[in-house]
Amino acid sequence: MAVGIGLMSFGDHVTPSKQLHWLSSVFAGMLMCKIVYDVTAMISSSFFKVYNKLNDKDKLEWNNRGFSTFHAIFAAAGSLYLLFVSDLFVDSQDELMINKSSLLSDTIMGVSIGYFLSDLAMIFYQFPALGGLEYVIHHGLSVYSILLALLSGQAHVYILMVLFTESTTPFVNLRWRLDVAGLKNSKIYVYNGVALFFGWLAARIILFVYLYYHMFTHFDQVKKVFPLGFYSLMTVPPVLSIMNLFWFWKIAKGMVKTLRKARHNE
Template sequence: MGFVGLMSDAAARTKGLRWLSAISAGVLMCKIVYDFTDVISSSFIKAYRKLNRKEKLEWNNRGFSTFHAIVAATGSLYLLFLSDLFSQADDELIINRTSPLSDTLLGVSIGYFLSDLAMIFYHYPALGGVEYVIHHVLSLCAIIQSLISGQAQFYILLVLFTESTTPLVNLRWYLDISGRKSSKTYIYNGVALFFGWLAARIILFVFFFYHMFVYFDQVKLVYPLGFYSLLVVPPAMAAMNVFWFWKIARGMVKTLSKARHSM
C-alpha cells in the first residue's frame, strides 16, 4: 500500500470516527434533555405533576424533540444561507459539497431520529402512530445515505430546516395537556404554527423541487439509490406535510371561531 493509500485509509477512519461520535452525541443529547425536562418540569410546572405516566413520557419526549429541532434548524440555516458551503462562487458541484460541520449536524440528527424511533416502537402507539414511523424511517434513510455518500447534503439540510416548526407543534401540545386550550397563548401559537408550517413545510418544499428542476443535470449525477430517493422521499414527505397542514388549518379556523364567539 502506498503513501496515498495510507492517507486515504486514515482520512476514512477519521471521517468514520466523526460520524460515529456525532451519532452518539445525538443519542446522548436526547437522553440528557429527556432527563433534564423531567427534572425541571417536576420542580417548576404544576400541570406536569398532575399528568399520568404516559403523558409525562410524551412531555419529556417532546422536550428533546424541541431541542433537536432548534439545533437542526439553526445549523441548517447557517450552512445553507450564512456559510460559504453552497456559495455560487464555488466551482464544486452543489450535490457534492460537504463539510465537517454539515457531517456532524447530519450525524446528530441520525442520533435523534434513532432515539425517537426506538421510543416510538417501545411505547407504541403512545408516542405516535404509523405516520410518525414512516416519517422517521424516510428521514433516517435520506440522512444516512447523504452522510455516507457525501452527496445531496444541500437538499437534506433544506428538509432538516423544516424542523423549525416542531417547537410550535410541541408548544401546542404542552398548552393543550396543561388545560390552557382556551388561552390567548394557544390561539397565538395556532396562528404562528399555520404561517410557520406554510413557510417552512409548504413554500420551502416548492423551492426544494424548483431547485432540483434547475439543477437536475447535477441531481442526475447522484449515485443511483440516492437519485431515486430524491425522486421518492421528498414528494412523500411533502404529501404528509400537506395533509398535516390541512389539519392545522382546520384546527386554527375552529379555534378562532370559538374565540370569536366567546367575545
C-alpha cells in the same frame, strides 16, 4: 446493475476519521436525547405544577417532546446557517454544489440520526402512544435519506433544506403542552396556533416548492448523484410533501376552529 456499481463506489471518499466523526455525532445525538429528557423531567417537576398532575403516559410524552424541541432548534439553526449564511453551497468551478459538504453538515446529520433513532426506539416501545405509523414512516425516511447523504457526501444541500422543516416542531410541541395543561382557551394557545399555521406554510410547503425548483434548475448536477441517491431524491421528498400537506390540512382546520371559538368567547 447501475445501482450496484453506485453502491460499491459511493463511499470511496470515506476515511476512518470521518467514520469516527459520524459515529461520535450519532452517539452525541442519542446522548443529547437522554440528557434533555432527564433535564426536562427535573425542570418540569420543579417549576410546572401541571406536570406533577399528569399521568405516566403524558409525563413520558412531555419529556419526549423536550428533546424533540431541542433537536428541532439545533437542526433548524444549523441548517439555516449553512443554507443562507455560509457560502458552502455557492456554485463554483472548483466543485459541484451537489458534492459539497462540511464538518458542520456532517455533524448536524449525525446528531439528527441519533435523535431520530432515539425517538423511533421510544415510539416502537410505547406504540402507538407517542405516534402512529405516520411518525414511523417520517422518521424512517429521514434516517434513510440522511444516512445516504453522509455515506456519499452528496446532496447535503437538500437534506439540510428538509431538516430546516424541523423549525415547526417547537410550535407543535407547545400546542400539545398547552392542551394537556388545560390552556386551550388561552390567548397563547391561539397565538401559537396561528404561528404554527404560517410556520408550517413557510417551512413545510413553500420551502418544499423551492426545493423542487432548486432541483429542477440544478438537474444537471442532480443527475450526477449516485443511482440509489438519485432515485431517492426523486421519491422521498414527494412522500414527505404528501404527509406535510395532510398535516397542514389538519393544522388549518384546527386553527380555524380555535379562532372561531376565541371570537365567540370575546
